[in-house]
Amino acid sequence: MRSLAAPCFFLFVTFARAGELPIFDAHLHYSHDAWEVVPVEEVISILRKAGVKRALVSSSGDEGQQRLYRAAPELIVPSLRPYRRRGEIGTWFRDESVIGHLEEHLKKNRYAAIGEYHITGEDVDLPVPRRMIELARQYGLFLHSHSDADAIERQFRQWPQARILWAHSGFDRPEVVAEKLRKHRNLWCDLAFRTDHASGGKVDPAWRKVFLEFPDRFMVGTDSFTPERWHYVPEHAAWSREWLADLPREARESIAWKNGERLFGSLPRRSD
Numbered sequence: 001m002r003s004l005a006a007p008c009f010f011l012f013v014t015f016a017r018a019g020e021l022p023i024f025d026a027h028l029h030y031s032h033d034a035w036e037v038v039p040v041e042e043v044i045s046i047l048r049k050a051g052v053k054r055a056l057v058s059s060s061g062d063e064g065q066q067r068l069y070r071a072a073p074e075l076i077v078p079s080l081r082p083y084r085r086r087g088e089i090g091t092w093f094r095d096e097s098v099i100g101h102l103e104e105h106l107k108k109n110r111y112a113a114i115g116e117y118h119i120t121g122e123d124v125d126l127p128v129p130r131r132m133i134e135l136a137r138q139y140g141l142f143l144h145s146h147s148d149a150d151a152i153e154r155q156f157r158q159w160p161q162a163r164i165l166w167a168h169s170g171f172d173r174p175e176v177v178a179e180k181l182r183k184h185r186n187l188w189c190d191l192a193f194r195t196d197h198a199s200g201g202k203v204d205p206a207w208r209k210v211f212l213e214f215p216d217r218f219m220v221g222t223d224s225f226t227p228e229r230w231h232y233v234p235e236h237a238a239w240s241r242e243w244l245a246d247l248p249r250e251a252r253e254s255i256a257w258k259n260g261e262r263l264f265g266s267l268p269r270r271s272d
């Protein structure tokens, strides 16, 4: 079967790439426990076969996306997480040692963003997140924030010029997302790990209104929060192309890749 299937697959890939819509995947992780399951070369090959033009990638411990970035700098945009290992999602914002981790890596490497980090409500005003946001300001970095609308508001209060990528659009309703986008012109949203905005190749009417009002503010993303989800990247890209085809060309291209490319296509210069 394998020898028969391989050439067919090759033909499919060649055909699919000819006119396919490029994808900027704005939400990927490649943490330490993913390296064995999906080695670097396989990750790069998965992204290329999926027609992903570029991807914003972070990892607990930071080494994961550095390995990917070294292997394919034209494909990977590194983002720095405040996590060193799994299990810090609910504790990092009270853990002062996180700051040393961030400072050390910011001095050593180049990033486009800090994140993705998980925070809700007033926890973002604690000293550790505050310092993290100061570091993002100092280094001119985006914040990739998995949070509720309240924590987004609080971050803009701390730093009115912040540029925030709201992970999963906060898992909030389209009306709330639209309201926040109207209020904050430096807020962008990823659609990772949500499916309510489209089904069967049709965009949900409430979401369509928001996409057409703010075509420059959305991005798609797979969210490989477990290593196995790397194998889902091509399917996610194909599913995204399917529902994006239901939007006018300009909005479709912006959300698929142009927004990500415009915002993250080149890394900021080091401030030191």
Ligand SMILES: [Zn+2]
Pocket (backbone or CB within 6 Å): 027, 029, 116, 223, 224, 225
């Ligand atoms: Zn994530």
